[in-house]
Amino acid sequence: MMFQIWLHAVLLFCGLFSNVTGAFVGVNIGTAVTNMPSAPDIVAMLRAHQITHVRLFDADAHMLNALANTGIEVMVSVTNQEVLGIGELPSTAAAWVTKNIAAYVPSTNITAIAVGSEVLTTLPHAAPILVPAMSNLHKALVASNLNYQVKVSTPNSMDVISRSFPPSAATFNASLNSTITQILQFLRSTKSFYMLNAYPYYEYVKSNGIFPLDYALFKPLSPVKQIVDPNTLFHYNSMFDALIDATYNSIADLNFSGIPIVVTETGWPSFGGSIEPDATSANAELYVNNLIRRVSNDSGPPSQPAVPINTYIYELFNEDKRAGPISERNWGLLFTNGTSVYSLALGNSEITGANSSSSFCIARPGADDKSLQDGLSWACGNGQANCAAIQKGQPCFNPDTLQNHASYAYNDYYQKMRGSGGTCDFGGTATITTVDPSKFFLISLEAYCYHPDYFIYQVMKLVRVHLCRVSCWVRK
Numbered sequence: 316m317m318f319q320i321w322l323h324a325v326l327l328f329c330g331l332f333s334n335v336t337g338a339f340v341g342v343n344i345g346t347a348v349t350n351m352p353s354a355p356d357i358v359a360m361l362r363a364h365q366i367t368h369v370r371l372f373d374a375d376a377h378m379l380n381a382l383a384n385t386g387i388e389v390m391v392s393v394t395n396q397e398v399l400g401i402g403e404l405p406s407t408a409a410a411w412v413t414k415n416i417a418a419y420v421p422s423t424n425i426t427a428i429a430v431g432s433e434v435l436t437t438l439p440h441a442a443p444i445l446v447p448a449m450s451n452l453h454k455a456l457v458a459s460n461l462n463y464q465v466k467v468s469t470p471n472s473m474d475v476i477s478r479s480f481p482p483s484a485a486t487f488n489a490s491l492n493s494t495i496t497q498i499l500q501f502l503r504s505t506k507s508f509y510m511l512n513a514y515p516y517y518e519y520v521k522s523n524g525i526f527p528l529d530y531a532l533f534k535p536l537s538p539v540k541q542i543v544d545p546n547t548l549f550h551y552n553s554m555f556d557a558l559i560d561a562t563y564n565s566i567a568d569l570n571f572s573g574i575p576i577v578v579t580e581t582g583w584p585s586f587g588g589s590i591e592p593d594a595t596s597a598n599a600e601l602y603v604n605n606l607i608r609r610v611s612n613d614s615g616p617p618s619q620p621a622v623p624i625n626t627y628i629y630e631l632f633n634e635d636k637r638a639g640p641i642s643e644r645n646w647g648l649l650f651t652n653g654t655s656v657y658s659l660a661l662g663n664s665e666i667t668g669a670n671s672s673s674s675f676c677i678a679r680p681g682a683d684d685k686s687l688q689d690g691l692s693w694a695c696g697n698g699q700a701n702c703a704a705i706q707k708g709q710p711c712f713n714p715d716t717l718q719n720h721a722s723y724a725y726n727d728y729y730q731k732m733r734g735s736g737g738t739c740d741f742g743g744t745a746t747i748t749t750v751d752p753s754k755f756f757l758i759s760l761e762a763y764c765y766h767p768d769y770f771i772y773q774v775m776k777l778v779r780v781h782l783c784r785v786s787c788w789v790r791k
């Protein structure tokens with residue numbers, strides 16, 4: 316385990332200038348809505364709110380047509396009713412792919428198929444057919460040469476995990492071991508991802524006051540209330556992170572690694588009945604906006620700090636036709652007339668990562684040394700970048716590489732000069748990134764400091780060097 320962490324830390328540091336793409340926040344679109352807007356109207360609302368990723372609970376032709384040529388990425392779903400037929404007959408899977416995927420790509424950017432919804436916990440008798448269904452769909456995609464573009468997975472609820480706290484001790488419910496092992500084998504061999512429906516709202520309500528509401532809502536916790544995993548000493552700032560780590564640990568417990576988690580559903584109801592006092596518009600607004608901020612910072616949960624947490628909010632509209640408690644009909648972000656139910660940070664560019672205040676100019680990976688040296692000399696000379704911090708003995712000298720020094724100088728120049736027309740070019744050796752370079756250092760230092768392991772010493776050496784580097788990139 317520690318070896319893994321150590322390796323991880325090393326990879327993390329080496330990844331400093333690798334091309335990590337930013338995390339996204341998408342939205343689920345449920346359709347149990349009276350007066351559902353037309354597909355083109357829905358797409359207009361998505362664009363108005365700069366939503367770049369959506370998940371559909373089916374493969375509705377109107378929506379798939381309306382989403383064509385919008386740049387919006389689409390996850391479609393096989394309904395629970397369809398899983399059985401697709402699992403039983405490869406030809407049914409092939410017909411499904413032809414009708415619902417091949418007919419729309421590439422104009423509509425379908426990137427994933429969610430096979431069923433929480434099948435293992437809501438339709439346990441269908442569990443044996445789930446992996447065959449995924450596998451049949453994958454084979455049909457291979458036959459259409461779409462398997463690189465379209466990934467197949469299946470959303471699971473947190474209920475497949477028997478005890479989610481502390482995250483380090485979480486395991487899948489043993490009765491699901493064999494099915495989940497097959498799912499993980501499938502995801503690994505097809506380079507797909509684990510789909511997780513993670514609802515701090517339900518976990519908080521179930522916990523009967525064990526966890527503070529602030530923890531579920533991503534609000535800062537006072538030091539006495541901080542949630543620490545006793546085994547790893549990771550500090551959990553939010554229940555959202557803890558649920559994801561519980562899932563990563565359950566996956567690791569079955570000896571799988573390298574399968575990223577995508578949160579296919581999370582959210583907070585804005586209204587509820589008298590026995591649902593936490594379903595309020597104020598809480599929903601806090602949860603959703605803090606979630607967007609959390610995901611957009613691109614860091615992963617404590618156990619996987621370099622793996623961004625791509626997330627789909629549940630959901631676009633209040634589904635007034637759903638049964639169940641009042642809260643069930645109040646998860647929406649928007650009314651059907653397009654106005655938001657509460658104030659939303661979705662419209663601002665945080666969600667797309669395009670906000671210029673969070674872009675960095677760094678040396679392009681792979682740029683040749685000679686050109687980098689020219690760029691660096693120019694930036695620190697005529698460009699008037701402040702290059703003091705990258706001189707020998709200064710805090711941003713390490714790592715002592717041309718890539719690092721040029722990145723620092725380029726960024727300093729760019730941040731100062733872009734207002735007056737300065738560009739991020741440097742003879743083609745520079746590139747803009749919205750990934751905060753300091754994010755690579757956001758690891759729980761305490762966890763390493765206290766771990767009585769041999770590797771700690773090595774890790775600490777790296778951490779010290781790199782910790783200083785955080786300050787090199789903190790926004791000015």
Ligand SMILES: *[C@@H]1O[C@H](CO)[C@@H](O)[C@H](O)[C@H]1NC(C)=O
Nearest residue numbers: 386387388421422424425426
């Ligand atoms: C579709 O989405 C993928 C994944 O982000 C992206 O690489 C690709 O360029 C997109 N394709 C189109 C046609 O927009």
Ligand SMILES: *[C@@H]1O[C@H](CO)[C@@H](O)[C@H](O)[C@H]1NC(C)=O
Nearest residue numbers: 439476477478488489490491
């Ligand atoms: C595990 O799953 C079984 C069968 O679905 C269920 O009866 C049991 O309560 C679950 N155990 C835990 C600890 O969640």
Ligand SMILES: *[C@@H]1O[C@H](CO)[C@@H](O)[C@H](O)[C@H]1NC(C)=O
Nearest residue numbers: 486488489490492493568569
């Ligand atoms: C399920 O996996 C866990 C962890 O590897 C193991 O302890 C347990 O015995 C397994 N249960 C079954 C029924 O295979």
Ligand SMILES: *[C@@H]1O[C@H](CO)[C@@H](O)[C@H](O)[C@H]1NC(C)=O
Nearest residue numbers: 492496566567568569570571
């Ligand atoms: C995982 O690997 C360990 C060490 O090789 C082994 O002892 C354990 O039984 C494995 N667990 C499973 C669920 O395969």
Ligand SMILES: *[C@@H]1O[C@H](CO)[C@@H](O)[C@H](O)[C@H]1NC(C)=O
Nearest residue numbers: 552553556609612613614757
């Ligand atoms: C990003 O989120 C993580 C997890 O909540 C947090 O530890 C970290 O401080 C955040 N980083 C920034 C730059 O806000």
Ligand SMILES: *[C@@H]1O[C@H](CO)[C@@H](O)[C@H](O)[C@H]1NC(C)=O
Nearest residue numbers: 649650651652653654655656
């Ligand atoms: C949109 O619908 C909501 C809920 O029905 C209503 O409260 C709001 O006033 C409407 N907004 C506009 C601009 O019509």
Ligand SMILES: *[C@@H]1O[C@H](CO)[C@@H](O)[C@H](O)[C@H]1NC(C)=O
Nearest residue numbers: 663664665669670671672673
């Ligand atoms: C970027 O975000 C900041 C803070 O949210 C905001 O003040 C600023 O106006 C935004 N800039 C642009 C170009 O959108």
